[in-house]
Amino acid sequence: MDEFNLIDAFFARHQSRRRDVVIGIGDDGAVVQPAAEHELVIATDTMVEGVHFDSTTPPRALGHKIAAVNISDLAAMGAEPSWLTLALTLPRVDRDWLEEFSAGLFEIADYYHCALVGGDTTRGPLTLTVTAQGQLPKGKAISRGKAKPGDWIYVSGDLGDAGLGLAVSQQRVEVASRHLKRVYDKLHYPMPRVALGQALRGIASACIDVSDGLLADLGQILKQSNCAAQVQIDKLPLSLALTETLEAEDALRYALTSGDDYELCFTLPEQHRGQLETRIAHTAIKPVCIGQVVGGDKGKIRLRDGADEWQFAAAVQPGYNHFNDND
Ligand SMILES: [Mg+2]
Known part of the structure; x- marks a missing residue:
């Protein structure tokens, strides 16, 4: 042998x-x-x-x-x-x-x-x-292509922690020791949202897992569904590890563009919101509504802070991979 x-x-x-x-x-x-x-x-x-x-x-x-x-x-x-x-x-x-x-x-x-x-x-x-x-x-698969204007956009949990874990492991950022385990676990030991995915059968109009960063992955749903979106930056779920480590704009940059979080991002028609709540009522699953699908330029994502338009001070590249920028 x-x-x-x-x-x-x-x-x-x-x-x-x-x-x-x-x-x-x-x-x-x-x-x-x-x-x-x-x-x-x-x-x-x-x-x-x-x-x-x-x-x-x-x-x-x-x-x-x-x-x-x-x-x-x-x-x-x-x-x-x-x-x-x-x-x-x-x-x-x-x-x-x-x-x-x-x-x-x-x-x-x-x-x-x-x-x-x-x-x-x-x-x-x-x-x-x-x-x-x-x-x-049969027939219950959730694709990326059926989001419609008016659908609500959700994410299943905190964004940006895996990217922060990578930055820490590459010694680009330092975090307080109380946050170390969380950010390393999010980077190295992501737990896929299997129960949520199954709960979304028949009610979500589109779904994707966040592997390349929220803007990039939501962008895939929007391109394939031929829609645009508004995302409320004030609604993005951010961990204490992220907000206590980074300046506000950097924290948002990680949440929106760093990959590897493996949360689900999905769109849900208004008429199915109650059903989602019922299906996850007795679970620890707490998806957060972060915006809405709108008509307009295919794939375009407008960021808002409350009622105001919001932009990064410096341009960001959606889906930027922190390990390898050729990706
Ligand atoms: Mg994927």
């Missing part, structure tokens, strides 16, 4: 409790049994060392995050995450690294009741790819 077969055996140790995995790791392909009258939702994301993370990132965080970002895409579609495959390219075989990486991956997979059903391992520059598959009842 060569060392890469050893790695495969390493991941095969994980036992999932899912009964819908007919054939899992160890065959030429996995066989799974989707639920009756359901559709499959499939998402893939890759993370490359030197592009999406640097060599100081803990391997446990990498395992968590490569699964989390994929599960987050499923959440944004309203799907229930079910199965994962992993393609791993490693420069060398390092047992300790694999222990930590797989622990991070399996923690989140188990949390969301997802089974790892297959994968591949090769030698090369460190590259992580997960494909996640989820299920939802």
Whole structure:
């Protein structure tokens, strides 16, 4: 058995409790049994060392995050995450690294009741790819393309903390020690909004997960829905970690343009507001209404502070990636 077969055996140790995995790791392909009258939702994301993370990132965080970002895409579609495959390219075989990486991956997979059903391992520059598959009842997927003028815009939680965590890890910003855990956890261990995504089935007109920054990701909804939006900067949910660390304008810059928060941004027609409240009444989910879809220039987002127009003093680039500005 060569060392890469050893790695495969390493991941095969994980036992999932899912009964819908007919054939899992160890065959030429996995066989799974989707639920009756359901559709499959499939998402893939890759993370490359030197592009999406640097060599100081803990391997446990990498395992968590490569699964989390994929599960987050499923959440944004309203799907229930079910199965994962992993393609791993490693420069060398390092047992300790694999222990930590797989622990991070399996923690989140188990949390969301997802089974790892297959994968591949090769030698090369460190590259992580997960494909996640989820299920939802036929016709219930939430796309980016059906927002309408008048719909309310919501986000599921605080924005900008992951960007702050990255700035702290790169020693561009210092935070008080009481905020350190929060900003690092938001950067390294995001928790996808799976329950909210499912609660939005049939009522949200559009949804996206915030991976590239609110302006960029909301912009995707607006472009695909052929609409514009007004966003109230005074309504954006900001953590104490963010507001106690940064000047007001910088805090807004992080909230609006830094990525990796993996909150959901969604649009909701007025007539479904009550239904959303009912569906989440007995949960810890507290989405915040931050603005409204309007007609006008496709993709344009106007910022307002109360009743007034608001602009950054210096121009911002939506979706600016703090790690790599070529992205
Ligand atoms: Mg996404």
